[in-house]
Amino acid sequence: MKIVVCIKQVPDTAEVKINPQTNTLMRDGVPSIINPYDLHAIEAAVAIKEVMDATVTVLTMGPPQAEVALRESIAMGADEAVLLSDRAFAGSDTWATAYTLSGALKKLGFDLIFCGKQAIDGDTAQVGPAMAEFLDIPHVAYVSKINSISDTVVEVRRMMDDGYDVVETSVPVLFTVVRELNQPRFASLKGKMRAKNAQIRKLTHADIELDEKDLGLSGSPTQVKNIFAPEMKKERIVFEGSPAEQVAELHNVLKSVKCI
Amino acid sequence: MQIKVDRDLCTSCETCIASCPYEAIVLQEGKAFVNEYCQICRICLSVCPEGAIKEVPDVQDSADSVKDISAYKGVMVFAEQREGKVSQVAFELLSAGRRLADKLSVELFAVLLGAPESEANELIKWGADKVFLCSSGSLTSFNDEPYTDIVSKIIKEHKPEIVLTGATAIGRSFFPRVAARLHAGLTADCTSLEIEDGGRNLLAIRPAFGGNIMATIMCPDTRPQMATVRPKVMKKCACSANHTGTIVNIDVPANGKCRTKVLETAKDTDFCSINIQEAEVIVSGGRGLGNPKGFEMLKELAELVNGTLGASRAAVDEGWIPYNHQVGQTGKTVCPKIYIACGISGAVQHMVGMQSSDIIIAINKNAEAPIFNIANYGIVGDLYEIIPRLIKRIKEERG
Incomplete structure (x- = not known):
């Protein structure tokens, strides 16, 4: 069974702040990491390899420095890594990103595809399902448990807003996974050694045979018009005094709004 | 459109590199270079002190590539x-x-x-x-x-x-x-x-x-x-x-594919997971609680005010409370009548999930905590002094 995991290298958004004067992001020294949800996708794939005859390929689309993320995936147990990088992909939105990645996936071949449920920089959760559409395969989003797996059928649990569904799907199939699925392993020493020396396969526009007009900016229907800092409410009342006095004020507010 | 750097004007000051939210600008042969991560957000255009970064049209950007969009209505x-x-x-x-x-x-x-x-x-x-x-x-x-x-x-x-x-x-x-x-x-x-x-x-x-x-x-x-x-x-x-x-x-299309099948559907049942998106009052706890026991106190308050429990990502990541209580960008967005934030400092990722609540009450030790910027009512103090007193007072009032 051939498993491909699609990952993204992202800035650690917990550390990104906006400069209120210039309305720009302050990104100095913010580290790049593997998108946290993608770690669960890698773990799912590597865990399947431990119980079935399978290979795990990790694929990312991004600039040359994304190679670091690919080596980390190999350290976690992936067999090979592929970097899809080309100037022609510049400005890709989720449509063009999914289209481009699907071109690479057709080239690589696959039975199962795993993705994190979303990347923490854009939070769109759109690239996984869109890839499945371009590849004409089914997908299940928000997978929180894999109940059973064979070469032809997989049964999973998918999280819904009010509970969960148990879903059976044929193979090939694409899954986007949530944190609850598993606990990502740490890289082993042996894995780190292997990652250091691993060959990263590189694919460019020339390798994936897609029409240039559907790539990058010209293939992207959405455009970012502008960005700005989130608005914050201004007026507020601060209760001062002893804890007893503060509680008395708070109690009055809760009463005035008929909360108690 | 695409963003390009004029190599003759670029002084390699790296201001643009620091400003780019997408890590799309790198130094190449000693000058700034916009790579394929660029999302055309145009931030770099305004930060470059030399005006070296420009927006240039794509070669294939012509009128005939635009689809006829006027046929779409509604x-x-x-x-x-x-x-x-x-x-x-x-x-x-x-x-x-x-x-x-x-x-x-x-x-x-x-x-x-x-x-x-x-x-x-x-x-x-x-x-x-x-x-x-x-x-x-x-x-x-x-x-x-x-x-x-x-x-x-x-x-x-x-x-x-x-x-x-x-x-x-x-x-x-x-x-x-x-x-x-x-x-x-x-x-x-x-x-x-x-x-x-x-x-x-x-x-x-x-x-x-x-x-x-x-x-x-x-x-x-x-x-x-x-x-x-x-x-x-x-x-x-x-x-x-x-x-x-x-x-x-309309009819189901006759020749449609369906390669997935739903075998079973289950609903969340535990008390507290009553969909926090439907709650009118949410009592929410963060890292400032210090330990999972804090949520027992918040639960008591929540029951007194007919509310349910929410939490910040920090508290969920600590394992103090399950994920289905999490409010924020990576959790749920809520819009209750009253949101009581206890020991939540107010990371942006939390605030985007609750800032449209009608009334926000914040209790936090740190007067500088960002949560106070969006709170209608704020109490700077120790929540372990405030909340037990509040619970006692509500109970006394009810007799």
Whole structure:
């Protein structure tokens, strides 16, 4: 069974702040990491390899420095890594990103595809399902448990807003996974050694045979018009005094709004 | 368009590199270079002290590449249902969709799959002029492929200029497939929708980078303009029994693929997971609680005020409370009447999930905590001194 995991290298958004004067992001020294949800996708794939005859390929689309993320995936147990990088992909939105990645996936071949449920920089959760559409395969989003797996059928649990569904799907199939699925392993020493020396396969526009007009900016229907800092409410009342006095004020507010 | 650096003007000061939210600018042969991560956000244009960064048109950017978009008219809402009952988010979207349709002077359509005609009538009361209904029982369970087939077909035939659905597990799963099939722009998890001044373009506003920034997204050259909209951010207008509309029955396409099958559907049952998105009062705890026991105290308060428990990501990550209580960018967005934040400092990622609450009360030791910037009422103090006193006082009052 051939498993491909699609990952993204992202800035650690917990550390990104906006400069209120210039309305720009302050990104100095913010580290790049593997998108946290993608770690669960890698773990799912590597865990399947431990119980079935399978290979795990990790694929990312991004600039040359994304190679670091690919080596980390190999350290976690992936067999090979592929970097899809080309100037022609510049400005890709989720449509063009999914289209481009699907071109690479057709080239690589696959039975199962795993993705994190979303990347923490854009939070769109759109690239996984869109890839499945371009590849004409089914997908299940928000997978929180894999109940059973064979070469032809997989049964999973998918999280819904009010509970969960148990879903059976044929193979090939694409899954986007949530944190609850598993606990990502740490890289082993042996894995780190292997990652250091691993060959990263590189694919460019020339390798994936897609029409240039559907790539990058010209293939992207959405455009970012502008960005700005989130608005914050201004007026507020601060209760001062002893804890007893503060509680008395708070109690009055809760009463005035008929909360108690 | 694309962003390019004039190598003759660039002084390698790296200001642009630090400003780029997408890590798209790198030093190449000693000068700044914009690589394929660029999203054309144009921030670098204003920060470059030398004016070396410019926006230049693409070679193939010509008028004839623009599709004929004037044939698209109307606003369409996909109304999701669970077990045959329309979800609340559909009514929120009909309210938002009605406003957009009126502004554009067009009709408001709704699409409803796997629910009975009585539910379609509800959609009309909430503002739909026309409901496309496929009431087949095979659609009551959610499967991505048939939903994608039917919605894509309706869009192709009726050509709405705007198509909305909830940013829910269902909407966020199958709308990307519809957008992929139609080569349409889809903006995820929007928190605000406007029509461009003097035009017909939809301005879809959404948080990015964990809520640290807001971005306005538009699709100027393609139709339909699609968006998933976060539940609980659009206010429901009043429903009116007098509003009239028509129901158009449609059949399940005969040759559609469906390679997934829903075997079982289960609902969350534990007390506290009563959907925090439906709660009117939320008592929420963060890292400032210091330990999981703090939530027992908050639960006591929550029960006294008929509320439920929320939590920040920090508290969930600590393992003090399950994920289904998490409020924020990576959790749920809530809009209760009263939100009481206890020991929550107010990371942006948390605040985007609760800032539209009617009344926000914050209790925190640190007077500088950002949560106070959005709170209507603030108490600077130790929550372990405040909350037990409050609980006692409420109990005394009740006798």
